[in-house]
Amino acid sequence: MKQRWVIRQPPSLALPSLVLLLLFFFYILFNIRVKSLFLASPTNHSITPTKTPHTETKFNILIGILTRPDNYDRRHLLRLIYGIQSSSTAQIDVKFVFCNLTKPEQRALVALEILRFNDIIILDCVENMNNGKTHAYFSSLPHILPRHYDYVMKADDDVFIRLEALSSSLKPLPRQDLYYGFVIPCNSMNPFVDYMSGMGFLLSWDLVEWIGKSEIPANYTFGPEDKMVGKWLKMGNKARNRFSNKPGMYDYPGTNGRCSHELIPETVAVHRLKRRDQWMHVLEFFNVTKQLNHSKLYHL
Numbered sequence: 543m544k545q546r547w548v549i550r551q552p553p554s555l556a557l558p559s560l561v562l563l564l565l566f567f568f569y570i571l572f573n574i575r576v577k578s579l580f581l582a583s584p585t586n587h588s589i590t591p592t593k594t595p596h597t598e599t600k601f602n603i604l605i606g607i608l609t610r611p612d613n614y615d616r617r618h619l620l621r622l623i624y625g626i627q628s629s630s631t632a633q634i635d636v637k638f639v640f641c642n643l644t645k646p647e648q649r650a651l652v653a654l655e656i657l658r659f660n661d662i663i664i665l666d667c668v669e670n671m672n673n674g675k676t677h678a679y680f681s682s683l684p685h686i687l688p689r690h691y692d693y694v695m696k697a698d699d700d701v702f703i704r705l706e707a708l709s710s711s712l713k714p715l716p717r718q719d720l721y722y723g724f725v726i727p728c729n730s731m732n733p734f735v736d737y738m739s740g741m742g743f744l745l746s747w748d749l750v751e752w753i754g755k756s757e758i759p760a761n762y763t764f765g766p767e768d769k770m771v772g773k774w775l776k777m778g779n780k781a782r783n784r785f786s787n788k789p790g791m792y793d794y795p796g797t798n799g800r801c802s803h804e805l806i807p808e809t810v811a812v813h814r815l816k817r818r819d820q821w822m823h824v825l826e827f828f829n830v831t832k833q834l835n836h837s838k839l840y841h842l
């Protein structure tokens with residue numbers, strides 16, 4: 543059930559002779575198996591469990607939570623949620639991302655937030671969901687960030703992400719040409735068809751740079767933001783490494799048909815947390831506040 547392997551699409555042009563040589567070798571040893579490989583789709587026939595290639599240093603992730611300037615309460619909650627988490631394998635920065643401010647009140651309050659937390663990115667766009675905000679986000683990062691990250695995630699503001707689980711699931715995966723998330727449709731287990739849900743998907747840095755440079759994304763910015771990302775990658779023949787993290791990512795129980803299931807211990811992300819009671823259920827299930835020590839200063 544749980545996908546614990548990387549499905550790697552072979553490069554279409556690179557190393558053709560090596561591939562042929564290997565296939566010939568396997569042909570001799572495993573005649574039948576090789577026949578089935580040739581019969582399979584030429585783009586996604588090999589499934590290779592990978593060992594852990596990167597153990598040395600922590601890799602780094604930028605999580606950009608796309609939200610709106612006026613969602614002050616949600617940012618407050620999310621700062622607490624992510625501020626008390628950490629990861630043993632990755633260095634993770636969480637930022638809130640929105641388009642141009644429109645009101646004097648926002649200019650004052652957001653300025654206070656930036657002074658206090660320095661975790662806000664304001665893109666040059668008019669606030670929208672499916673009219674190019676996601677493109678503005680990825681394409682501007684290489685120009686505005688002071689550093690590069692191994693991975694960049696786009697997340698909604700109604701998703702709870704468990705940072706340790708996220709980073710351990712990424713640890714054995716390629717750092718290049720990677721597209722990670724929850725593949726749509728809900729019951730699909732094939733990340734090479736369609737796209738990753740906008741709840742939270744992640745791209746390796748080379749793909750972020752490609753989005754900023756290629757004509758393809760720039761020409762197709764209008765439409766459901768998550769679907770468009772899948773379209774760009776397909777048109778550009780990108781993201782040969784894909785990983786759909788099911789059942790670790792899902793919609794909150796009962797909120798979205800087959801995209802929903804019960805909370806499970808091996809969760810990476812739960813989406814569609816719209817109401818306070820849903821957040822409370824999730825915090826309780828994952829023992830988020832259990833780390834609190836007893837003190838004479840408070841009693842809960």
Ligand SMILES: *[C@@H]1O[C@H](CO)[C@@H](O)[C@H](O)[C@H]1NC(C)=O
Pocket residue numbers: 583584585586732734735
């Ligand atoms: C990958 O293989 C599946 C069958 O396992 C097939 O349905 C799908 O179309 C293939 N995807 C590509 C991109 O070839």
Ligand SMILES: *[C@@H]1O[C@H](CO)[C@@H](O)[C@H](O)[C@H]1NC(C)=O
Pocket residue numbers: 642665666667668
């Ligand atoms: C966003 O704000 C900047 C700075 O005020 C301005 O130059 C830019 O034109 C605005 N962008 C949009 C899309 O309104």
Ligand SMILES: *[C@@H]1O[C@H](CO)[C@@H](O)[C@H](O)[C@H]1NC(C)=O
Pocket residue numbers: 757758761
């Ligand atoms: C993008 O749009 C421009 C202008 O319409 C066109 O010349 C170019 O061929 C398009 N590129 C792609 C990759 O669709």
Ligand SMILES: *[C@@H]1O[C@H](CO)[C@@H](O)[C@H](O)[C@H]1NC(C)=O
Pocket residue numbers: 806807827828829
């Ligand atoms: C939460 O804590 C309880 C009691 O210690 C434990 O049984 C349960 O497995 C924990 N849940 C998770 C998701 O770690």
Ligand SMILES: *[C@@H]1O[C@H](CO)[C@@H](O)[C@H](O)[C@H]1NC(C)=O
Pocket residue numbers: 833834835
């Ligand atoms: C709780 O107490 C333990 C032991 O004194 C300490 O190591 C830990 O940091 C404390 N946790 C918090 C959240 O203060």
